[in-house]
Amino acid sequence: MAHAASHSAAHAAHAAHGDHGHDHGHIVIPQRTLLVVFGILLLGTLATVAAAQIEVWFAATFDVVIPQWVNVAVALSIAAVKSTVVALYFMQLRYDNPFNSLVVVFTLFTLAFFLGFTMLDLGSRKALYDYKGSYVTAGGQGNISVPARPGAPAGAEYETIPAGTSIAQFARITAARQAEQTLANGGTLPAQLAVFCAQEIQRLQADGKPLPPYLVKFEQVREQYAAILAKKMGHGHADSAHAEQGASANHARVRTGLTLPEFSQHSSHSKDSGHSKDAGPAATPAGDNPAAK
Amino acid sequence: MTSFPVENSGLGAAADRPYHETYRQAEHFRTQADEFDAVKLGVWLFLATEILLFSGLFVFYGIMRMLHPEAFIHGSSLLDWRWGLLNTLVLLYSSYTVASAVRCAQVGDQKGLQRNILITFVMGLLFLVIKFVFEYAPKYAEGKLPGFWYSYPNWESPYEPLWWGMYWGATGVHASHVIIGMGLFVWLYIRARKLHFGPKHYNAVEGVGLYWHIVDVVWIFLFPMLYLIH
Numbered sequence: 001m002a003h004a005a006s007h008s009a010a011h012a013a014h015a016a017h018g019d020h021g022h023d024h025g026h027i028v029i030p031q032r033t034l035l036v037v038f039g040i041l042l043l044g045t046l047a048t049v050a051a052a053q054i055e056v057w058f059a060a061t062f063d064v065v066i067p068q069w070v071n072v073a074v075a076l077s078i079a080a081v082k083s084t085v086v087a088l089y090f091m092q093l094r095y096d097n098p099f100n101s102l103v104v105v106f107t108l109f110t111l112a113f114f115l116g117f118t119m120l121d122l123g124s125r126k127a128l129y130d131y132k133g134s135y136v137t138a139g140g141q142g143n144i145s146v147p148a149r150p151g152a153p154a155g156a157e158y159e160t161i162p163a164g165t166s167i168a169q170f171a172r173i174t175a176a177r178q179a180e181q182t183l184a185n186g187g188t189l190p191a192q193l194a195v196f197c198a199q200e201i202q203r204l205q206a207d208g209k210p211l212p213p214y215l216v217k218f219e220q221v222r223e224q225y226a227a228i229l230a231k232k233m234g235h236g237h238a239d240s241a242h243a244e245q246g247a248s249a250n251h252a253r254v255r256t257g258l259t260l261p262e263f264s265q266h267s268s269h270s271k272d273s274g275h276s277k278d279a280g281p282a283a284t285p286a287g288d289n290p291a292a293k
Numbered sequence: 294m295t296s297f298p299v300e301n302s303g304l305g306a307a308a309d310r311p312y313h314e315t316y317r318q319a320e321h322f323r324t325q326a327d328e329f330d331a332v333k334l335g336v337w338l339f340l341a342t343e344i345l346l347f348s349g350l351f352v353f354y355g356i357m358r359m360l361h362p363e364a365f366i367h368g369s370s371l372l373d374w375r376w377g378l379l380n381t382l383v384l385l386y387s388s389y390t391v392a393s394a395v396r397c398a399q400v401g402d403q404k405g406l407q408r409n410i411l412i413t414f415v416m417g418l419l420f421l422v423i424k425f426v427f428e429y430a431p432k433y434a435e436g437k438l439p440g441f442w443y444s445y446p447n448w449e450s451p452y453e454p455l456w457w458g459m460y461w462g463a464t465g466v467h468a469s470h471v472i473i474g475m476g477l478f479v480w481l482y483i484r485a486r487k488l489h490f491g492p493k494h495y496n497a498v499e500g501v502g503l504y505w506h507i508v509d510v511v512w513i514f515l516f517p518m519l520y521l522i523h
Binding site for chain 1: 326329330333334337338340341344345348351352355356358359360362374378381382385386388389391392393396399400435436440441442443444445446447448450451452453454502503506507509510513514516517518521522523
């Protein structure tokens, strides 16, 4: 081996035992190849961003529903091509001892097995018996202690989410509490809470329920949050019938082709409101307007 | 030339020659090439366990997105893909510089090796700064946190705490790999300054390079999966 022969004299003793060393992996990849690979990776990144933008544009322009798998398939295909290029050239698998590639292929096979069978199981549980696909409580069981949220009683380190209330629903309860306290003290609401109040008003009005005092107070000072609400709620008229579509989404979104039964109910009513349907029946009484009690 | 005491240098270690020229493989290897192969296989086996570590997160992602697509779509709309894109470019460039570092070591370009290691380190740092300052900090302040800590009221699907669990779990494990990688680059830089690496001995550069590439590959998948859902 030319490589071994060029070693120092000290090496000779070892080489005498029989030099069967190989030169795997000692290929020097030209700088130009590395640059080309870098360029391909940049193009791939551009492609994956462009694909996502085109998908939104296509769905909006032609008013079609693009199924979820298209988004997943496009994104993963481009990522797979990019990763393959990285593995072949930057990680030198193309020039390397094939045994290393075998390790990679075996790992990917394991990953596919792991992912494929788990999803096959969970995706097909209700194929025979519908109840196996059901959920107990949307978004969490509740009745657990969590770190105290803003506006909790002074000195409290933890507070308890009532049984049947999800963590998501509890976030709205604590937001209402915080907004109530801030408005009572004449303070200014953070952008997130202003949006919350505007959305809460929409939801209550859609359900034909009276506004609790803090939301009435919010209506009086609403003008000072006009800029925030215009930005975050889409149209600036948060109480208009169309505001819900733009609510809390900061860019155009494609309607999904795949939804669970409880969500298809939600989307069919999306023109008015759908919040209490999401939270599960048990969560509704506690979650709707705690401040009104 | 900086000299370095070589523990197993045997007969021919001259004090005026750099470490990478006088380096000899460990006793149980016949040749340096054998040692190089063994090191590389070992690194690849480690990378296999890394892929399996991340595969747990990918399985979690697959299940949760399949069961709660609405939560993932709305959750993703709360991320700004432009920061994700910037971080992708930063990591891709660092992958290029680390591949160049291996090449520099192979052709004995010591200055280029040191420069490329340094650039890679800086890119890792830039990635973390973007991540922490422009992504983690605002999300933390707004309560967009995993399950137990979740307090963001403006959700559209009550399953969104799962999405944030996915987001913080995947990017957190990835960011910890970036931090570990940066530590390794500090180590490489110190050794490169002592002229430890050259055409005949660059195992460490190669191994750390492979690790850094796998961190990049994970991000190549995470970027569209987290930021580009519609």
